[in-house]
Amino acid sequence: MFTKNLTKVYGFALFFLAIGLATFYNNCGQYKFSSVSSPNLNSESGATNVEKTGDGIPETPPISFTSTNCTIGYPRMSSNPATNIDFNESDVLAAFTPGGSISLVSGNSIAIWYSDEHAMVLGVRQVNVISAAGTSTSNYETSGLSSIPGVQTNPHVGANAQEGGVDTSLCPGSTSAQDSCSRPMFPALFVTDITTDPSSVAGDWQSGGIAIGPTAVYGTWKSAVKTVDLTVNPSRVAIAVDSNPAKNDWNLGAGVPIPSNAASIGEGYSSMVSWDITRLGLATGHTYRIQFMVHDGDQTKAGGDVGENCVNLQVR
Numbered sequence: 001m002f003t004k005n006l007t008k009v010y011g012f013a014l015f016f017l018a019i020g021l022a023t024f025y026n027n028c029g030q031y032k033f034s035s036v037s038s039p040n041l042n043s044e045s046g047a048t049n050v051e052k053t054g055d056g057i058p059e060t061p062p063i064s065f066t067s068t069n070c071t072i073g074y075p076r077m078s079s080n081p082a083t084n085i086d087f088n089e090s091d092v093l094a095a096f097t098p099g100g101s102i103s104l105v106s107g108n109s110i111a112i113w114y115s116d117e118h119a120m121v122l123g124v125r126q127v128n129v130i131s132a133a134g135t136s137t138s139n140y141e142t143s144g145l146s147s148i149p150g151v152q153t154n155p156h157v158g159a160n161a162q163e164g165g166v167d168t169s170l171c172p173g174s175t176s177a178q179d180s181c182s183r184p185m186f187p188a189l190f191v192t193d194i195t196t197d198p199s200s201v202a203g204d205w206q207s208g209g210i211a212i213g214p215t216a217v218y219g220t221w222k223s224a225v226k227t228v229d230l231t232v233n234p235s236r237v238a239i240a241v242d243s244n245p246a247k248n249d250w251n252l253g254a255g256v257p258i259p260s261n262a263a264s265i266g267e268g269y270s271s272m273v274s275w276d277i278t279r280l281g282l283a284t285g286h287t288y289r290i291q292f293m294v295h296d297g298d299q300t301k302a303g304g305d306v307g308e309n310c311v312n313l314q315v316r
Contacts, residue, residue, distance in 0.1 A: 056153055056216020056274040058111045062095035062259040069099065070289060070310035074206060081171040082181050082206040090307035092116045092296050094270075095259040101314040102277055104284050109216070110189070110313070111274035113259055117267040118297030119244050123158025123186040124165040125223040131230045138163065142223040148246050149219050149253045157186035157213045164226055167295065167304030168237045175234035183293060183306055184211040185224060185239075187273045190291040191280055194312065204291050205308075211293070215279060218252045219271035220245050222297055239299045244269070269297070277315075287314045 075084045095113040102108055114120045125142040128135055140163060143155040159165030166182035174181070188211035192203030203209035222242040229236040247268040250258045256272055259265065273294070282288060291310045299305050 055107075056109050056111070056214075056218070056276070057256055057272075058097045058109045058274060060098040061257055062097050062111075062113050063099045064095050064259065064261065065093055065309045067099070068096065068309060068311050070312045072291070072308060072310050073201065074308070080206065082208075085169055085181050085183075085206070086303070087293075087306055087308045088301050088303075089116075089296050089305045090309055092120075092294060092307045093292060093309045094262075094265055096292070096309070096311050098313065099311065101316055103316045104277055104282060106276070106278050108277040109274040110277060110280075110290060111272055112187075112292050112294070114187075114219075114269075114271040114273065114294055114296075115250075115262075115265055115267050116269055116296045118241075119220040119222045119269045120187065120271045120273075121185055121224050121241060121295040121297055121299070122155060122217065122221040123223060124226050124239075125158050125242075126225045127159055127164040128225070128227040129164075129230065130228065140165070143217070143221075145221060145245050149248045149251050149256075150221070151216070151218050151253055153216045155214060155217050158223060159226075160184070161211070164228065167299070167306060168239055169303035169306075177228045177230070177235040177237055180208070183295075183304065185226075185295050185304075186211075187214050187217070187295075188212060188293045189214070189275050189280070190293070191282070192289040192291070193286055194289045195286045198287075198312075201289065203289070205293060209291070212275065212280065214273045215276040216274045217271060218256050218273075220248045220269050221271055224295075224299065239304065241297055241299050244297060282315045284315050287312060 077084050092114055094115045097111050123142045127138045140159040141156040142158040143152040165185050166178050169181050171179050171181040190203050190205050190209040192200050194200050224239050224241045227238045250262040250266050250270050252272050289312055293308045296305045
């Protein structure tokens with residue numbers, strides 16, 4: 001049903017998009033996706049490179065998420081099915097910084113620390129779509145790990161949501177390959193301005209907020225491959241993660257701080273992920289709810305192995 005002059009690969013890609021768009025409304029209401037806003041994605045994502053303004057290492061120490069001033073508030077029942085989606089690996093989020101406030105100065109960063117028995121997933125590097133006409137393969141750039149520990153500023157985080165770079169979570173009753181309950185696979189940050197409404201969650205993933213990719217990553221990480229089988233009904237979706245690199249324990253590289261309780265929470269793999277404060281569209285004098293989301297490196301649980309948490313920050 002596609003234009004005959006399209007190449008086979010693009011034909012399959014359009015077929016997948018058509019199927020997805022036709023079913024996004026099924027059982028989930030009007031479809032809303034978190035779109036990636038990473039500062040340095042591949043050209044297929046429609047983004048451009050941004051000059052680095054800092055090394056991504058925060059000047060403030062890590063703070064345990066047990067001390068956060070923010071209540072995540074999920075899962076909970078509502079008319080929006082995304083609010084009741086389970087986040088089953090939130091303990092992989094070991095720490096964050098800063099706490100309370102941050103200056104809107106170039107190079108200042110918001111950061112999280114990850115720890116697990118598997119290396120963190122940086123993104124989806126390949127999406128395979130199986131249809132009656134054959135298999136279409138699309139490749140997306142993810143930054144490789146050239147050393148252990150590794151460091152990458154402005155990392156490439158693979159496919160964005162519209163390209164299939166989401167996990168296997170679906171809204172109840174959905175027959176789509178992905179929908180508004182599917183979460184971005186790359187480490188993501190979501191922003192809500194709570195200056196006038198401290199209870200607002202309008203920018204959270206659950207509310208259709210924009211997923212912002214990191215500006216730096218330290219430690220270890222790996223990528224994933226997604227396969228969508230459209231020859232069955234409902235569609236079958238699988239995530240295969242790459243092999244783990246060598247363990248880095250809590251070695252994140254020279255000058256990178258680690259949580260004070262690292263010895264008691266280390267599981268073999270760790271990462272620090274950060275976002276330059278000047279690239280988030282924040283304003284001085286405002287207070288924000290910052291939501292974090294990260295996928296661990298085994299992806300064996302239904303819907304995906306993923307954690308979330310949050311912090312409230314005043315911008316000076």
